[in-house]
Amino acid sequence: MINRRLTPHLLARLDQIPAVALLGPRQVGKTTLALEVAEGRPSLYLDLERDADRVKLTEPELYLADHVDQLVILDEVHRLPSLFQNLRGLIDRGRRQGRRSGRFLLLGSASIELLKQSGETLAGRISYLELSGFDVLEVGAERLDALWVRGGFPDSLLAAGDADSLRWRLDFIRTYLERDIPNLGPRLPAATLRRFWTMLAHHQSGLLNAAEFARALGVDGKTVAGYLDLLVDLLLVRRLPPWHANIGKRLVKSPKVYVRDSGIVHALLGIPDKEALLAHPVAGASWEGLVIETLIAVAPDGTEANFYRSAGGAEIDLVLTLSGGERWAIEIKRSLSPKLEKGFHAACADIAPSHRFLVYPGRETYPLAHGVIAMSLPGLADRLQNAERPR
Numbered sequence: 001m002i003n004r005r006l007t008p009h010l011l012a013r014l015d016q017i018p019a020v021a022l023l024g025p026r027q028v029g030k031t032t033l034a035l036e037v038a039e040g041r042p043s044l045y046l047d048l049e050r051d052a053d054r055v056k057l058t059e060p061e062l063y064l065a066d067h068v069d070q071l072v073i074l075d076e077v078h079r080l081p082s083l084f085q086n087l088r089g090l091i092d093r094g095r096r097q098g099r100r101s102g103r104f105l106l107l108g109s110a111s112i113e114l115l116k117q118s119g120e121t122l123a124g125r126i127s128y129l130e131l132s133g134f135d136v137l138e139v140g141a142e143r144l145d146a147l148w149v150r151g152g153f154p155d156s157l158l159a160a161g162d163a164d165s166l167r168w169r170l171d172f173i174r175t176y177l178e179r180d181i182p183n184l185g186p187r188l189p190a191a192t193l194r195r196f197w198t199m200l201a202h203h204q205s206g207l208l209n210a211a212e213f214a215r216a217l218g219v220d221g222k223t224v225a226g227y228l229d230l231l232v233d234l235l236l237v238r239r240l241p242p243w244h245a246n247i248g249k250r251l252v253k254s255p256k257v258y259v260r261d262s263g264i265v266h267a268l269l270g271i272p273d274k275e276a277l278l279a280h281p282v283a284g285a286s287w288e289g290l291v292i293e294t295l296i297a298v299a300p301d302g303t304e305a306n307f308y309r310s311a312g313g314a315e316i317d318l319v320l321t322l323s324g325g326e327r328w329a330i331e332i333k334r335s336l337s338p339k340l341e342k343g344f345h346a347a348c349a350d351i352a353p354s355h356r357f358l359v360y361p362g363r364e365t366y367p368l369a370h371g372v373i374a375m376s377l378p379g380l381a382d383r384l385q386n387a388e389r390p391r
Contacts, residue, residue, distance in 0.1 A: 017127045018091040019104040024131035025235045026109045043071040048079040060086040077106040084121045132297045141378040151263020162273040169267035196227045201268040204285040207254045243306035243319045250311035258289040287334040298385040314347035329353035
């Protein structure tokens, strides 16, 4: 059992707020974490993908009124969006009776309906947490290569071998395309969506060019935007926005796009193991995506993530602005003897970061010119998660 870093944050939210929504893609470990929490307090678990559990909620206020002293865990809650209005009434009634926290834990594999419905009905009553796949602080530095190659989904990372891991990821992709996405409502051709997902993997860490994707798929730009919005809402793809400020320079305005799990990138591209990955052109971009996802996952609450690129070639792979205003400039290299280009230093002169780091696959921490510190991914992740206390 690998302990999840999010556990203490989840317990703290449940002790403060009536409802907590735990969001994340399928098979990322939400149910396992919720059941672990349930072991420590009186709880009721309902899986809304099961007909029997949905029938129990035909009259939700009557049924849930019998469980007011329990934490009610509702798995795949987006399958029953009409429930949110009932939860509002139950929460408000419980508040008047002194039950102000720890009433509901809502698990969702997609943020589309969940965020829309809860945003309308549960404002001020719900808090959101996102559970990603395993990160390097959870699995340890000795498993970093396996995490990179296989990704952070538990069943993929912990598979008996690379072939078993790849088979699991291919099945995961197929299940999403053929079952999960249609169940959420959109009637999209699975073959076209898979092509688009694969194109995004080839384009990992690149600037979004919807027109280019549209031409390749034979659809219009609005259709491509719809496909991308869907994968972003399903927490499978990240749009990293550009950093903007009035600094008197022309800045890139298009976001960068990343398939969020490196193991899914490799499965989409048919890369079976580390040897094949190191020989593939996507290796550097895949490593960059892993670093970005890790650092965003461990960053303190309220951190804003961007990249910086000017028309003149100044560029920073990741700019993290912490809630207190501290700004970290992070360059990412897949080399044991990394070198910084002039563009990074020029970009730092533009945005004046508080800290400058270079992440590389080595283990040592050492200083470089112009105040830059070279660090391993585990080292920088640990430093970042401790940057602001309390979280």
